[in-house]
Amino acid sequence: MEYTTSSALDFQDAQVRAVWAAVVPAVLVSLFCLASVPIPLPQAVRTAIDALKAPFRSFLTLQEAEALDADTIDAKPGPPVETTPLWRAVVLSGIALFEVLVWVAIGCFSFSTNENVWSGVLDILIAISWLYAAARPIVRPVPTPPYDLLVLYLVHVVGGALILGGALFDHQLGVPMPSTARVVGMTLNLLAVLAVLGVVLAMPLAIPSAKVAPEAIGVTVSPDDYTTLFEWLTLSWIWPLIKLGTNTTLNENDVWNLSPAIRSRPVFIKFSSMKHSRLLWQLWATNSLDVLLDSSLSVVSVLLGFASPFFLNRILEAINVPNPGSRSRAYVYAFLSFICMLLNTECDLYRLWHNRRVATRMRIELMAAIYDKALKRKDYSGIVDAKKADGTKDDTKSGADIGKIVNLMAGDATRVSMSISAMQLTYIGIPKVIVGTIFLYKLLGWSTFAGYFVFLVCWPFNKWVAKRAIKIQKGLFSARDKRMGVINELISAIKFIKFFAWEESWIGRALDVREVELGWINKARMNMVLFSLLYTAGPLLVSVVAFFAFVSQGNELTVPIAFTSITLFAMIKEPLNEMPDYIIQILQTLLAVERIGAFLDEDEVTEQVSSLKRDKVTAYTSVADDEGLGIQNGSFKWNEVERPQNGKDAAAEAQPEYRRFTLEDISIVFPEGKLTCVTGPTASGKTALLLALLGEMTLTQGRLIMSKDTSRIDEFGLMHAISYAAQSPWLRHQSIKDNILFGYPYDEQRYNDVVDCCALQPDLDMLEDGDNTEIGARGVNLSGGQKARVALARAVYARTKYVLLDDPLSAVDSHTARWLFEKLLCGPLLANRTVVLVTHHVELVLPGTYYICRMLDGRIDSQGSVQDLRSEGVLDDIAHDSAAVNDDHEATDLDEETSPTADVLDKPAEEVKKPRKFIEDERRETGGVKWSMYKGKIDLFRSYWTWAILILVMILTEVLGVAEKLWIKTWGEAYRLEKTSMASYLSPSFRQEKSLSSGLYHAQGPSSVTIEAIPRAQDHSLFYIGIYMAIAALAAIASVVAVITQYTGALRASRIMFKQLLVGVVRATMRWHDVTPQGALNRFGKDIETIDQSLAMSLRWMTLSVTSLLAALLTVTVVFPLFLIPAFFIGYAYWKLAIGYLRTGTDLRRMESNSRSPIFSGFSELLEGIVTVRAFSAERRFLDEIHAKIDAMTKQCSCNSWTFWMTNRWLSLNSDVLGAVAVYVTTLFALSGFVSAGIAGLSITSATTFTISIFSACRFWTNLELDLNSVERLVEYLDLPQEPPAIIESNRPPAYWPSSTSSTPLLVAEDLVVKYAPDLPAVLHGVSFALNARERVGVLGRTGSGKSTLAMSILRFVDPAGGRILIDGIDISTIGVHDLRSRITFIPQDATLFSGTWRDNLDPFGEHDDSECIDALRRVHLFNTSSPAPSSLNIDPSPSSANTNTSPSSTPSPSTPVSLSLSTPISPGGLNFSQGQRQLLALARALLRRSAIVILDEATSSIDFAADVRVQAAVREEFGGSLLVTVAHRIRTVIDYDRLIVLDKGRIAEFDTPYNLIRKAGGVFRGMCLQSGTFDELEAAAKAGSRAASD
Secondary structure: OOOOOOOOOOOOOHHHHHHHHHHHHHHHHHHHHHHOOOOOOOHHHHHHHHHHHHHHOOOOOHHHHHHHOOOOOOOOOOOOOOOOOHHHHHHHHHHHHHHHHHHHHHHHHHHHHOOOHHHHHHHHHHHHHHHHHHHHHHHOOOOOOOHHHHHHHHHHHHHHHHHHHHHHHHHHOOOOOOOHHHHHHHHHHHHHHHHHHHHHHOOEOOOOOOOOOHHHEOOOEOHHHOOEHHHHHHOHHHHHHHHHHHHOOOOHHHOOEOOHHHOHHHHHHHHHOOOOOOHHHHHHHHHHHHHHHHHHHHHHHHHHHOHHHHHHHHHHHHHHOOOOOHHHHHHHHHHHHHHHHHHHHHHHHHHHHHHHHHHHHHHHHHHHHHHHHHHHEOOOOOOOOHHHHOOOOOOOOOOOOHHHHHHHHHHHHHHHHHHHHHHHHHHHHHHHHHHHHHHHHHHHOOHHHHHHHHHHHHHHHHHHHHHHHHHHHHHHHHHHHHHHHHHHHHHHOHHHHHHOOOHHHHHHHHHHHHHHHHHHHHHHHHHHHHHHHHHHHHHHHHHHHHHHHHHHOOOOOOHHHHHHHHHHHHHHHHHHHHHHHHHHHHHHHHHHHHHHHHHHOOOEOOOOOOOOOOOOOOOOOOOHHHOOEEEEEEEEEOOOOOOOOOHHHHHHHHOHHHOOOEEEEEEEEOOOOOEEEEEOOOOOOHHHHHHHHOOOOEEEEEEEEEOOEEEEEOOOOOEEEEEEEOOOOOOOOOEHHHHHHOOOOOOHHHHHHHHHHOOOHHHHHHOOOHHHOEOOHHHOOOOHHHHHHHHHHHHHHOOEEEEEEEOHHHHOOHHHHHHHHHHHHOOHHHOOOEEEEEOOOHHHHHHHOOEEEEEEOOEEEEEEEHHHHHHHOOHHHHOOOHHHHHOHHHHHHOHHHHOOOOOOOOOOOOOOOOOOOOOOOOOOOOOOOOHHHHHHHHHHOOOHHHHHHHHHHHHHHHHHHHHHHHHHHHHHHHHHOOOOOHHHHHOHHHHHHHHHHOOOOOOOOHHHOOOOOOOOOOOOHHHHHHHHHHHHHHHHHHHHHHHHHHHHHHHHHHHHHHHHHHHHHHOEOHHHHHHOOHHHHHHHOHHHHHHHHHHHHHHHHHHHHHHHHHHHHHHHHHHOHHHHHHHHHHHHHHHHHHHHHHHHHHHHHHHHHHHHHHHHHHHHHHHHOHHHHHHOOOHHHHHHHHHHHHHHHHOOOOOOOHHHHHHHHHHHHHHHHHHHHHHHHHHHHHOOOOOOHHHHHHHHHHHHHHHHHHHHHHHHHHHHHHHHHHHHHHHHHOOOOEOOOOOOHHHOOOOOOOOOOOOOOOEEEEEEEEOOOOOOOOOEEEEEEEEOOOOEEEEEEOOOOOHHHHHHHHOOOOOOOEEEEEEOOEEHHHOOHHHHHOOEEEEOOOOOOOOEEHHHHHOOOOOOOHHHHHHHHHHOOOOOOOOOOOOEEEOOOOOOOOOOOOOOOOOOOOOOOOEEEOOOEEOHHHOOOOHHHHHHHHHHHHHHHOOOEEEEEOOOOOOOHHHHHHHHHHHHHHOOOOEEEEEOOOHHHHOOOOEEEEEEOOEEEEEEOHHHHHOOOOOHHHHHHHHHOOHHHHHHHHHHHHHHHHO
């Protein structure tokens, strides 16, 4: 054989094929050898190379992730068991060595015969490459796939197939076949290569370390790290989960744990170690390798994707211009197209795997970073920011509130993750447009660029729409934050709202902010319509203009050119059509990154405060000056966002009415191991002093003396750390026991001592599950006193040296306060511990107090030891201790008799049982999405015309798509017609003939098609272009109409669904709110957002995919009826795939919805208690908990999870393979010779559409079902247990009801029995009493005796299980709850304020003028009555709030009284005012209502005694015309009332006048008075009250 000169790419030449098969493996082996040889380079070169290699380094390897995910930071993973099986090395080396010998022998034979020297050289080159393959398994054996050998084997497979296939192809063209021996040799060579390739494919990707049990792989451990290469390439390792999900309902335990490389802890640790100035660059540094691989593989995918139109063009040319070799080449092209489709599928799998990994990691990184930042940032809750109040813009630089922080984690982090999908589509879109343009240029020449001129014309409009999209998205973010803030405030204070019957007002407020949000959504959707119009019409105009320019130059638009161009335009049209979505997503993502980055850049507390900021390995060593606890010459202000002062901001800041509260000139060091009492009037700065000690206020001057180091233990076994009990107790949604332990080891003796000393044992005995009782959100199922004592027990149980207690005695009754003082404050548990106690009960705790600090207006008024202050005569001004001293003996004598725990010490242990769950787990649906969900969604559109229009438009779109292809086919064939005038075309005879021939496109062949009457394309090109343009324009119009119709219906559905959900939740019973986890209310967040945004799109794309699928199937079937046979089997396989994917994916989405709740409810819980968490140095434990929760959500979350995405890829991979088979079969039918080139092009392109559409239909159907899961969750909340009707029109009370002038008893209870649930024991037992109008009645009893339950019953929060309540002769169960609650004023124990102004809180309905509001505030002594300002109020400076996480921003300076108007803003929850101020404001609110019945539930427990005296005087004066029922802890509050009800264990123990009860020997009330330490004063007050009543 002689070698001839041929093109290097002319693979029809056998010599070219042989050269490629030999040279490529040899070059590859040379490169492998060269890469393994170390080459010395200069340092500068090495540095440059390292910098270039940095983005290509792996962010987190499996071994590194295992080390970082260890339980301790020093733990190291066990060495992997890297054992290479001997048989594997023998097989690989043996076969390779055999290949070496054979190829050397063949080469030597060629040299010896001198027949062809070059042939021998090529044989020796092949032998050399096999020599490397033989040595590699022996020299460097590895247990995992050797990827160099894998590439080499693949090259040999291609070479072997090229040589053998080329010989067979040449034989079809008449070239003689090689000898039988040579054919057998080529076949055996190919089989040998496939054998060694199979061995490599069977090798595992990784070897489990010693920490991973082999039997756990595929059970609890995800198999994707340890599966074989072949199983990974085919995703067959995911099949067991799909199979399980197909046959059963998946549960959390059925889903494998995540790979260590994508678990939260190791990913976040590595992310945190790679700090950058900007968040965007940090995200790039940690994910660059995946992004680069994703982008590069996307380019490869694009090139492989364009193989289909390339081979389609060659196939149609072969059919259109038949010759002896054209049919054979067409079969080769069809096979190569099939192979390219399979390769493209694998390429897509790899690139999308990297894309999903970076998306998953980014979400983990951002969520963990937000949580970590929340643990370290300064607390800005309680700030009222005037710039944010109007909600018109999203200020990323302002201190984020709780609602915004939760949105950052729930929404923005997810948005950034999801945008990675848009990024990878951009990687594909841009190369696809470029390659498609080049391909089109080859077909159409310069006419291609004539079409692209359309984009230049549209660019200014496109830029305007894009800018508008950014503005709209910012407004939408702000509106969504505001809406979530209102919803959070509403749900958090739902009980208070129901107290005042303000449901309708708050529903209206929520709907108002929802309308603002919907307005922005509507603008965004209209913007999307503009995008849709622009990018639907744009590509169509491009093709029309390109075709016009092409034919105008005299070119013929033949069938191969036309159909290839149409396919290319369709491929280009896809990225151009979807580019607006990508652009908007990217812009939204950049905004989301900016918002998250601004939050991560907020100021943090110091290392002195945060345990996370101290060295993680080396113990924190404090300087000697930090020993102890105190402040030296310190001044503090509340945390606030520092803004540059300019213009209006500086002017506003200069106004005195907005001056911030500060602590000034604080110098105090608390005595070690002693009890210090901090006292002072309401709003004097007591709580602020504790927060300053904790480092939670901004230090403006001086020094904080505080050392927290849990690793240091003193001689008493106490940690150098702090424990803290806030004024408003922060409790977790856990059991009572877990709240007390708070992560510390369980010490049974110490635990029992703490429970006993905190007087919790009687409460635990009353609870069915004891200390295993689950606490609801914010402790809703505990009384105020119980919550305070649980928080107190938590602070005491921790073995800390410093204990800060913020007024725990105000929430308990007098005898419990006495017990806490004697058993706890003076007991062994607090011995040798530095205790700082904030209290108003100075006279009670004085005997055990060593040091006293009195606060006044943000300064220390006086301080010193008790002895020093007594000697200076200052002590008498602080507290009067004579009564406590005088009655101490009597109280002590009664101690054993009335001990809260005396009756339970010898109680036998009961059988342990599983505790009752107070908070119910979220219910999860099973099975597929029910038809009722689809019907419900359809009904929400409220118009079946909407659906009719959508369906008709979609059908029209598909008909136009088929018509476009048919017209292109007709156009291309019209070039072969004889000359015909336009008149003959327009004649009736033509139209009749055309109508008869229109149905003849079937398998009979082109001869049956009559097209002679239409004009020639050469003569009337504008006619064909015009028809084509008309079809394209109609398709564009139909698309825009569909989008507008869909958006209109979706907006209506969103509005209706939100309102139904809101009303259902607000009107739900309080029992439901108590037992429902707060996180479950994320239905207002993520689920509503799903309905707002993705549900309508999923529905649209699913219907489009289904109609496109049906149209393509119908088209192919009409052309090739026999296609129904393979289509049946392919469709059945698709159906089986879809069923498994649908069921598995739906279960995973439902689990994700439930797993999302604990994260966000726990996050909100953390933000509310961040001060307590930091005080206990418990940040690390909370961070570990969130890592576990993020992992749980990541493995199940449908949007971003690894598991769900793998099932999606499994479906895609198998669908693409089936699609390739379908296209290949259709191509073989087209090559059968029965159809023309035009019909063949129509059928092949339709088959391609069929394969794409059937996968899209499965995917979008699944997405629709997953989105309908949000509808399921919302519908579940539309059928909640509701309260009785708000108004019963047939039984409304008269306007004067209840009358304060009634001569009969105004409030009567008859044998009242109350249960909180039918399955719970009764709380009140047979309670009966009758109260008269204008009477003042006090309700007393030990904590948990039923005082608050009785008050709740009067307001019908709990309907009686027996008996009834009558008010002014009307049974309250017969009237609406709105009529009842609006006529009664209830002031709860925890006064709640809402965001807005003072006036909004005093008079939300605008029923009173300003003077009345000011007068009400003056009467409760909220300000100096001598204030000359008629329209403003002087408020004592507020140092703190009840919640420890508050930062008052609008309270005045301590040194200058500041005038605040009724328009002064109040933060959500009233957090910029103290607990005492909030209670006083609630009293002022009650004064304005002037109800005939007023119920005060311990409404003055958090104000000082002097203020309490003034307020009680105001209460007696202002509520003199009302029936006043007061639930009180302080006996002195009700000692002068008309009568007292004393409750004990849910029954009335005593009911009489205070004077009669205090004189009753052995009475419960007398015992309480004796225990109070002020018996003489109480007896005198009762006697005076009795005398006044008789007078």
